[in-house]
Amino acid sequence: MIPTTILTGFLGAGKTTLLNRLLKEPHGHRIAVIENEFGAENIDNEILVQDSNEQIVEMNNGCICCTVRGDLIGALSTLAIRRNAGELQFDHVVIETTGLANPGPVAQTFFMDEEVSLHYMLDAVITIVDAKHGMQQLDDREEAQRQVGFADRILLSKTDLCSPEEVAQLTARLKRINPRAPITSNSLDGLPISGLLDLRGFNLNDKLDIDPDFLAEAEHVHDEHCGHDHGHGHDHEHGEHCNHHDHHNHTDDIAAFVFRSQRPFDTARLDNFLGGLIQVFGPRMLRYKGILYMQGADRKVVFQGVHQTMGSDIGAPWLDDEERGSKMVFIGVNLPQDVFLQGLEQCLV
Incomplete structure (x- = not known):
């Protein structure tokens, strides 16, 4: 079973920053990143060869980037087949949802689709919240609230642009929406990659994390x-x-x-x-x-x-x-x- 992380967050929260780190840094993990190329934020421009016809591109640090041109189930199945055949090596998958996405249907895929549930285990939903604009986004957009509600862990980005009081107010609101997700306010640039993997947030276990x-x-x-x-x-x-x-x-x-x-x-x-x-x-x-x-x-x-x-x-x-x-x-x-x-x-x- 390949542990899989769903990475979500509203437009501009910092998902691209984190994905670029996954695909570039020598962190020692073999991660397959599934990126939705129809999203408003694309990492293709910065990382992938524009004229490449490959759906799956191997990176220098041992990671893989897969741009989803079809549906998610097809992408996951293709990765699993190629991994089993020895063509690709990875031990964790990170799926980026678009900034306006509801993570619910993505999470349900791991329970509803027989082929996916045979090869993959949903590890956690990680939501990035833009500390500077988070309050406004939560006020205006239900998608932003849904992303927080689904989270097993919340990462606050752009806290350096806010006062401690603003960060505290946003943190309190996030806890009211979702009391079971720990909140981390480190810089996305300095956050250890290992801290995002194997969280076991979605597993059935005896520990019920409530703040x-x-x-x-x-x-x-x-x-x-x-x-x-x-x-x-x-x-x-x-x-x-x-x-x-x-x-x-x-x-x-x-x-x-x-x-x-x-x-x-x-x-x-x-x-x-x-x-x-x-x-x-x-x-x-x-x-x-x-x-x-x-x-x-x-x-x-x-x-x-x-x-x-x-x-x-x-x-x-x-x-x-x-x-x-x-x-x-x-x-x-x-x-x-x-x-x-x-x-x-x-x-x-």
Whole structure:
């Protein structure tokens, strides 16, 4: 299985800068970069021979650049065939989406297409955000919000053009949209390439990365403003939902919320409810992931999904001294949080 990274970010964020580094620097990794030549930013002009008819060009540093003239599935299949035949050597793939792209369909390719899922494993979605223009782009363009919502890791570029206060304000907003993606604000020129590979951000595993500050903030806001009865042995983390005083002056269509409970789920009820959610709200559900405590199970159940594609797996055993409970995060477009949270509560034993 070839680990694959999806690189996304709005127009001008710095994807080309990072791709040029991948294809030029002697970093010691053998990476195949799949670049969409119909994008507004092309690396062809700077790197590839203009009159070359080759779809795949090998670089001096051992990397490969593949310009997608057809569909992505065809490009991935061609690379896999040539790698298996010994014609090409690479051990990681980076796919650049165009600046206006929704990364969702690209991510779904790795689960929906049998040929692709046979050879490739989606490692992570990395989103570059232009610190100077990020606030405005998030205000104006839903694509920018989607790119943040899908991210397993967020890279801030052009922070040298901003004040520390501006960077802090943008960082706080990004965390509200996506609390599970670590944010790095190093210069793209100085960022180690190895730090972008093998992040395992998309793998099903027991670690559910949610920013602890987000949870603390959500809990604080929840306690102050929501007035719900917490006497049932479980609690909801509503995030922005309960924040009636909007001191940020930014209302994002895409936001995250978290459900937590110490009571176990009834398996049949949860399956039915999640199936219904995906049918009704699937296109608006960008990313969702959770560690589930199921009735009668001595192991954790790990689940995650993209839009209508959901998968689950058996996780590690519950330890004797470990507090059992479920934690689920949902990131989506104008999702009715009360429907999700109250519905999940109804699935508890």
